Amino acid sequence: MKIQNLFGLMAALVLITGCDDNTEACDEGNKAVVTIFNNSLCTPDVSIAGDEVAADMGILAQNSFETDAGTIDVEFGLSFISLCTALDTTITVACGDSVYIEFDGL
Numbered sequence: 001m002k003i004q005n006l007f008g009l010m011a012a013l014v015l016i017t018g019c020d021d022n023t024e025a026c027d028e029g030n031k032a033v034v035t036i037f038n039n040s041l042c043t044p045d046v047s048i049a050g051d052e053v054a055a056d057m058g059i060l061a062q063n064s065f066e067t068d069a070g071t072i073d074v075e076f077g078l079s080f081i082s083l084c085t086a087l088d089t090t091i092t093v094a095c096g097d098s099v100y101i102e103f104d105g106l
Contacts, residue, residue, distance in 0.1 A: 040105030
């Protein structure tokens with residue numbers, strides 16, 4: 001087998017198996033905006049698509065984050081002992097969308 005054929009086969013294999021993360025890159029300035037509002041007495045750690053974007057988010061705080069389009073996991077983590085209930089949700093956004101998520105801790 002020629003070396004060129006081997007590289008072509010490897011590239012095809014990477015294309016078939018490599019990029020299945022359910023996201024689409026958005027142009028700069030046209031990314032989806034996710035706005036998080038903490039309407040609770042707790043201070044959650046917020047992760048979007050596995051990346052922590054806010055640690056100990058303050059009471060009645062609001063933060064906005066840009067992300068690429070697709071299906072994205074949003075997680076609100078809490079300390080071991082908390083009066084609030086953690087929230088894990090999945091949202092689907094397109095380029096240019098604006099999404100508002102309110103964490104009320106119930």
